[in-house]
Amino acid sequence: MRVLSCHHNVSPGCPVMHPRAFSMAYSSSVRHHEQLQHSPRAYPPIYHYNISAAQTLAGLRDEVLRLREDEHRLQRQIQRYRSSLQEVQAVLYTKINKANEMQNFLAAISKLPNEMLLAIFEEAVASQDAGAEQRAEFTISKVSRRWRDLAIHAPRLWRRVCITPRVAPSMLEMYKTRASRALDIEIWGWRDRRDFQRFDTALETMLDSFSRWRSLSIACVCDTHLSHLTLKLSHIGNFSGLKHFTFRALRPGQTCSVSFLMESATSTQPQSPCQALSPCTLKSLDVENFTLTGDLASIHTRATQSFSRLSSLTLRRYSNDARSFRITVDFSAFRAMLSGIPNLTTLVLHGQPLRFRTDPVGGQQGLDDTHGGGVGSANNTMVSLPHLHTLVLHPGVLKPRYLQHTISAIHAPALRHFELVFPDSKFSGQSIVERLFADASPSTSSFRSLSSSSSSTPYTSYSAFSSATEHVNRPRPRFPRVETVVLHNASNAGTALSFIQAFPYTAHATLGGVDVGFFPLVLRAGAGSSVGPGTGAGDGVGAGPGSRSGVVARSGSGSETWTCDCTCARFAYWHRLRTLTLRQPRTDTLRVLLDWIRNEYDRGHISPMIIVEGSLDRPDIQFFAQCARMCTRVELVGIQVPVG
Numbered sequence: 001m002r003v004l005s006c007h008h009n010v011s012p013g014c015p016v017m018h019p020r021a022f023s024m025a026y027s028s029s030v031r032h033h034e035q036l037q038h039s040p041r042a043y044p045p046i047y048h049y050n051i052s053a054a055q056t057l058a059g060l061r062d063e064v065l066r067l068r069e070d071e072h073r074l075q076r077q078i079q080r081y082r083s084s085l086q087e088v089q090a091v092l093y094t095k096i097n098k099a100n101e102m103q104n105f106l107a108a109i110s111k112l113p114n115e116m117l118l119a120i121f122e123e124a125v126a127s128q129d130a131g132a133e134q135r136a137e138f139t140i141s142k143v144s145r146r147w148r149d150l151a152i153h154a155p156r157l158w159r160r161v162c163i164t165p166r167v168a169p170s171m172l173e174m175y176k177t178r179a180s181r182a183l184d185i186e187i188w189g190w191r192d193r194r195d196f197q198r199f200d201t202a203l204e205t206m207l208d209s210f211s212r213w214r215s216l217s218i219a220c221v222c223d224t225h226l227s228h229l230t231l232k233l234s235h236i237g238n239f240s241g242l243k244h245f246t247f248r249a250l251r252p253g254q255t256c257s258v259s260f261l262m263e264s265a266t267s268t269q270p271q272s273p274c275q276a277l278s279p280c281t282l283k284s285l286d287v288e289n290f291t292l293t294g295d296l297a298s299i300h301t302r303a304t305q306s307f308s309r310l311s312s313l314t315l316r317r318y319s320n321d322a323r324s325f326r327i328t329v330d331f332s333a334f335r336a337m338l339s340g341i342p343n344l345t346t347l348v349l350h351g352q353p354l355r356f357r358t359d360p361v362g363g364q365q366g367l368d369d370t371h372g373g374g375v376g377s378a379n380n381t382m383v384s385l386p387h388l389h390t391l392v393l394h395p396g397v398l399k400p401r402y403l404q405h406t407i408s409a410i411h412a413p414a415l416r417h418f419e420l421v422f423p424d425s426k427f428s429g430q431s432i433v434e435r436l437f438a439d440a441s442p443s444t445s446s447f448r449s450l451s452s453s454s455s456s457t458p459y460t461s462y463s464a465f466s467s468a469t470e471h472v473n474r475p476r477p478r479f480p481r482v483e484t485v486v487l488h489n490a491s492n493a494g495t496a497l498s499f500i501q502a503f504p505y506t507a508h509a510t511l512g513g514v515d516v517g518f519f520p521l522v523l524r525a526g527a528g529s530s531v532g533p534g535t536g537a538g539d540g541v542g543a544g545p546g547s548r549s550g551v552v553a554r555s556g557s558g559s560e561t562w563t564c565d566c567t568c569a570r571f572a573y574w575h576r577l578r579t580l581t582l583r584q585p586r587t588d589t590l591r592v593l594l595d596w597i598r599n600e601y602d603r604g605h606i607s608p609m610i611i612v613e614g615s616l617d618r619p620d621i622q623f624f625a626q627c628a629r630m631c632t633r634v635e636l637v638g639i640q641v642p643v644g
Contacts, residue, residue, distance in 0.1 A: 104144050117147070118154055130162045130188040130219070155180045159214070161206065164189045165198060169205045176206070182214035182241060191250065193224040203232055210236050219248035226254070244284040249318045255289045255327055282307060286314040289327045290353055296336040303340030310341050317351030317396075328355040331409060335383045344385055348392040349406065356405040381409060388412040391479075392419040398429045398489075407435040407478070415479040418503065421512075422489035428514055433495045436502035437475035477502045483576075488583070489513035496522045500573045507576045512583035520593040523573060581611040584639075590624040601631035609633040 104110050109117075124136045137158060141151040151157055158178040163186065176183070185206065190199050216239075221229070247256040285307070292299055317327065331354055338344065360381030391412060395403050422429030482503045487510070491499050496518040500506075511519055582589070593610070600607045610628060614621055616638040625634045 100144070104146070110146075114150055117150060118156070121151065121154065122156055125157050125160060130186050130217075131164060131166075133166065135162075152178065160184045160186065162186045162188060163202050163206060165192075165195055167202070169201055172202060172205045176209055179212075181212065183209060183212045184215045184217075185213055186217045186219075187221060187229065188217070188219045190221045190225045193222050196224065196228070199225050200228065203229065207232060207236065211240060213239055213242050215244035215246070216242060217244075217246040219246070220250050222250060223254065240281065242281050244286075245282060246286045247288055249289045252289075252318045253327070254318075255291050256287045282310050284312040284314075285310060286312075286316070286348075288316040289318050290315050290329060291327060292329050292333040292337065296332060299333055299336040300340050303337045305340075307337075307341050309343065311343055312346040312348075313338075313341070313344060314346075314348040315350070315353040317353045319351070329353055331356045331381075331383075331405070335409075338383050338385065343387055345387055346390040346392075347385070347388060347410075348390075348394075350394045351396045352400055352402055354402055354406055356402050356409070359405055360409040382411055383409055384411045386412075386414060388415055390417040390419075391415055392417075392421075394419075394421045395429070396423065398422055398425055398427065400430060403430055404432050404435050407432055412479060413481070415482055417484040417486075418479055418482045419486035420488070420490045421486065424513060425489055426514070427489075428492045429489050431492070431495055433491070433498040433502065436478050436499070438478045477504065479503065481505060484508045484510075486510040487512070487515045489515065491515050491518050493518055493521075497573075504574075505576055506574045508579040508581075509574065509577060510581040510583070516582050516585045517589045520589055520596060523593075523596050577608045579609045579611060581613065583613045585612060585614065585621075587620045590620055594624055594627055597628050597631045607632035609635065611635045611637060613637040613639050615639070 128136045141148045158175050161175045485503050485506050597607045628634045
């Protein structure tokens with residue numbers, strides 16, 4: 001700062017400041033200037049601006065206008081580019097669709113006719129799991145335009161309706177519309193009772209089409225939902241089109257009590273979903289934890305009225321432990337029910353659904369009493385099934401309690417298929433081979449006829465009497481007309497031959513488990529032996545090539561006769577064998593079987609067709625097939641072998 005001197009260059013007339021006062025003023029001015037320099041200011045002094053505020057505002061407004069014009073110009077460009085993009089995308093999608101159509105046209109499956117495609121689609125829909133999240137019918141309808149047209153206009157693809165917690169009511173409505181014919185209802189997966197509202201809504205959606213129900217399947221449903229379902233079905237009344245009913249329990253104590261008819265008008269609480277079934281409509285019944293209530297006469301009456309057209313009956317038990325042991329059907333009640341089903345052709349028993357109070361070892365005597373007495377007769381140890389063609393037994397344990405009783409109690413003269421499957425194990429299951437033969441003790445009338453014949457022909461009386469006595473005393477197979485035999489862990493080294501003798505007319509045999517190792521040994525031994533009556537090895541079958549042997553056996557009452565007569569038998573055992581299936585055979589078993597096939601081929605016999613089920617990666621199976629194909633037909637069926 002410039003300071004004027006107080007002594008020089010002072011114009012006349014100006015007041016002269018005292019030096020002390022000037023010094024104080026100067027110090028104050030300096031302090032004020034320093035305070036202004038160190039203190040912050042919101043705005044700089046006015047002398048820092050080069051232009052005025054009005055000019056600044058005008059410049060800002062011009063800049064805003066210019067930026068807005070640029071924005072509008074860019075927006076117009078974006079719209080033009082977006083329009084061009086849409087045009088390019090439309091052309092692209094058209095080209096892609098055309099390329100897909102050409103690709104589908106060149107695919108081999110596009111050459112299949114619509115009928116064959118529909119058959120493949122139906123198989124895919126029928127084989128899918130009921131709880132599948134992605135349904136096969138929806139996936140098929142999204143592949144191509146042709147597949148979609150076929151799927152939407154094929155009612156058979158939409159008749160399987162799965163009522164699960166994942167399916168919305170709108171989807172159920174769509175199924176009803178597209179099916180337009182019979183419906184296969186599956187109620188599955190309702191384990192949580194808190195879903196009661198959704199369960200009721202889904203039921204109400206489908207109950208209005210109950211007249212179109214062809215089959216009803218209930219599985220994995222909690223007790224709360226099952227009781228509600230029972231009540232709903234009982235209020236409907238008549239299911240005129242229902243042909244198949246299936247029930248699977250959620251837990252060991254959950255039961256399915258089929259009462260054959262709806263309860264009377266006085267009953268307020270139904271007992272089971274099966275009560276809503278219409279009389280004389282069901283053809284197949286497959287239930288788990290099955291129970292029967294009522295006396296024998298009422299059971300027989302209701303079965304006659306409700307199940308007169310039933311042809312297939314499958315009874316299962318949830319488990320074989322002590323918790324479910326009480327859920328069994330007494331054989332007397334079971335017999336009363338079967339007596340009202342005259343056309344039963346298939347009987348399947350899984351687990352141990354039946355219990356017996358006595359062992360029906362009386363055999364034919366019990367059967368005679370059964371034919372003579374009614375449902376309430378005292379002797380109810382046998383049940384006669386004249387039209388039964390298939391009997392399947394899966395005990396579920398190696399030592400079942402009532403398996404022998406079950407086989408002894410069934411009289412099925414027309415049986416064609418016998419299946420006995422024990423669980424996988426290194427040991428055989430319970431021996432039941434002695435129950436496969438009926439009691440054929442000679443009757444008084446047989447000896448009377450033999451005596452009269454001996455008196456008329458004295459020279460041949462001894463030979464005729466001894467031969468006839470031998471044939472009559474020989475054990476008679478309980479199921480002599482069986483043509484298909486399926487055994488799994490059912491035999492051992494001492495009973496394999498007895499199984500062969502129990503089914504002399506076997507044409508198709510399937511062996512699994514330990515049975516695979518026993519039967520080829522017996523077949524190989526029989527191929528090279530000349531077996532005759534009385535040797536115990538070839539009873540009931542041809543003794544060898546060019547021989548003729550006949551076996552005639554009569555029941556104790558003399559009312560039934562069976563004859564096993566064959567000419568020029570191909571084998572000493574199972575002379576009608578056409579197909580032999582081996583499941584998971586061992587290497588030594590294949591070696592024995594190959595020797596038997598070569599032996600038959602050298603003797604001029606045509607060996608049966610051999611089907612081997614096992615892993616195709618096994619070198620022993622491949623070697624067996626290569627060698628055996630020179631003598632007979634061999635087919636390999638690859639199966640997935642479980643690890644461990």
